[in-house]
Amino acid sequence: MKEAYCEHIYSSIVFGFNGYKYCNSVWDGPDFIPFEEDDAWNKNEKRRLDLINNLKKGVVPTNCMGCPDLHYTEKQYEDNDLKRNIINKITIFNHNHCNCKCFYCSVNSVYSGDEVRKSLFYDVLPLLRHLEVDNRITNNTFIAFNGGEPTMLEEFNDIANIALKHHCKTEILSNGIVYNEMISKLLIDRDDSILYISLDCGTNDTFKKMKIVDKFNDVVLNIKRYIEDLKNAGKEPFQIRIKYIIFPNVNDNKKEIDAFFKVCQECGVRTVARAVNHNDRKINSSNKNMYLEASVVKSYNYFKEQAENYCMNLILELWAEAIIENKFYTCRKISPITRLKSEFHFRFGKKY
Ligand SMILES: C[S@@+](CC[C@H](N)C(=O)[O-])C[C@H]1O[C@@H](n2cnc3c(N)ncnc32)[C@H](O)[C@@H]1O
Ligand code: SF4
Ligand code: SF4
Numbered sequence: 001m002k003e004a005y006c007e008h009i010y011s012s013i014v015f016g017f018n019g020y021k022y023c024n025s026v027w028d029g030p031d032f033i034p035f036e037e038d039d040a041w042n043k044n045e046k047r048r049l050d051l052i053n054n055l056k057k058g059v060v061p062t063n064c065m066g067c068p069d070l071h072y073t074e075k076q077y078e079d080n081d082l083k084r085n086i087i088n089k090i091t092i093f094n095h096n097h098c099n100c101k102c103f104y105c106s107v108n109s110v111y112s113g114d115e116v117r118k119s120l121f122y123d124v125l126p127l128l129r130h131l132e133v134d135n136r137i138t139n140n141t142f143i144a145f146n147g148g149e150p151t152m153l154e155e156f157n158d159i160a161n162i163a164l165k166h167h168c169k170t171e172i173l174s175n176g177i178v179y180n181e182m183i184s185k186l187l188i189d190r191d192d193s194i195l196y197i198s199l200d201c202g203t204n205d206t207f208k209k210m211k212i213v214d215k216f217n218d219v220v221l222n223i224k225r226y227i228e229d230l231k232n233a234g235k236e237p238f239q240i241r242i243k244y245i246i247f248p249n250v251n252d253n254k255k256e257i258d259a260f261f262k263v264c265q266e267c268g269v270r271t272v273a274r275a276v277n278h279n280d281r282k283i284n285s286s287n288k289n290m291y292l293e294a295s296v297v298k299s300y301n302y303f304k305e306q307a308e309n310y311c312m313n314l315i316l317e318l319w320a321e322a323i324i325e326n327k328f329y330t331c332r333k334i335s336p337i338t339r340l341k342s343e344f345h346f347r348f349g350k351k352y
Helices: 009-013 040-056 125-133 156-165 181-189 202-213 216-232 254-267 294-309 316-326 336-348
Strands: 003-005 012-015 017-021 071-073 089-092 142-145 170-176 194-198 240-246 271-276 312-316
Touching: 003 040, 009 040, 040 142, 071 156, 071 181, 125 156, 156 181, 170 181, 181 194, 181 216, 194 216, 202 216, 216 240, 216 254, 240 254, 240 294, 254 271, 254 294, 294 312, 294 316
Parallel strands: 012 089, 089 142, 142 170, 170 194, 194 240, 240 271, 271 312
Antiparallel strands: 003 071, 012 017
C-alpha cells in the first residue's frame, strides 16, 4: 500500500492568527487548532500524530487533496517517537499589528502607532520553549517571521535569542521603521538568513501616500544601519533585500524607480527585490490566463534594467516572471498553494 507524505505535516508548524496549523498552503492547513481551545498545544501535536497515522494508511486530509506537496510513496516513514520530531520550519504569523498602514497590506494590518502594544494575539514564545525543551529546535530549523510588523512584537528579542542559541536560519520581513540590533545578529550568525525591508518607493511623498506615516527617512537610516552592522562584521550585505512592490499610478514611473535606486546606492544596498500586487490578480476572461497591466510590466522590466545598471542582485517573483514571459502559469494553476510555493521559491530559491 502506498503511504501519503507531506513534510509539513511531519515537521512544520505555523503559528497563525487564531491558532496553530502545519502549513501555510491553504488557509486552515490540513488541520487547524484554535489557540483558545483548552490544551490547544497538546491537541495540536496529538492531531499531528493522527494525521501521520492516516497518511500511512493512504488517507489524506480534505484540505490537502490535490496539493503538489503531497506525495505517494512505497517508502515506509519511521514513526518512532514522532512526537519528538525536529521541527524544520516554524512560521510566526500570529499577529497583524503594525506601525504603519500600507494601502496594499495583504494581512489587513491593524495600525497600532509607534508603541509596541500587547494586544489580542497570543504569545508564541511559550510554545517555542516547549519545542526547545523537547529538543525539537536545531540548526536545521528555519524560523520565518510573517504577519504584521515583527519588530513590534514584545517577544521578538526572546525569539531571536532562541534562533541564535540554536543557529537557526531566519527570514524576517520588516518595514524597517524600527531598527533592532537582534536582526543584525541573526544575519551575522548565518549567511543564509535574510532580511527583507519594504521600502517600495524612492521619495518621501510617495512613501507617505503608500504607507500613511511620515517615516521614509527613518527607514533609509535603518537600512544604512543594518548594512553598516554587516560590514562591521566583515560581510557584504547581500542578505539584506530592499523590496519594491509595483503599483500602477503610484510608484510605477521611472522617476520613482530611479529615486529608489539612488537611495539604495547611497545606503550601500547590494540586493533589491521587485514584486507585484498579490491582492489584485487579473485574469483574462477569454483564455483564463493571468496578466499584469502594461504599465506594471513596463516598470517591472525597467526595474530589472536599473538593477543591472547599479550592479545590484535582483530577487525575482516567479509567478510574475512567468506571466510576463507568457510561459506556463494559467489561472487554474495559480491556486493559493501554487502562489505560496512560488513566493517561497522567490524568497529562498536564489543563493548567494
Ligand atoms: C504583510 S508584510 C509584514 C512584514 C512587514 N510589515 C513588511 O511590510 O515588510 C509581509 C510581506 O508581504 C508583502 N505584502 C504585503 N501586501 C502585499 C501585496 N498586496 N502584494 C504583494 N506583497 C505584499 C510585504 O511587502 C512584505 O514583504
Ligand atoms: S496542504 Fe499541502 S503543503 Fe499543506 S500539509 Fe497538506 S499536503 Fe502539505
Ligand atoms: S508594513 Fe507590512 S504589515 Fe505593515 S501595513 Fe505595510 S505591508 Fe502591512
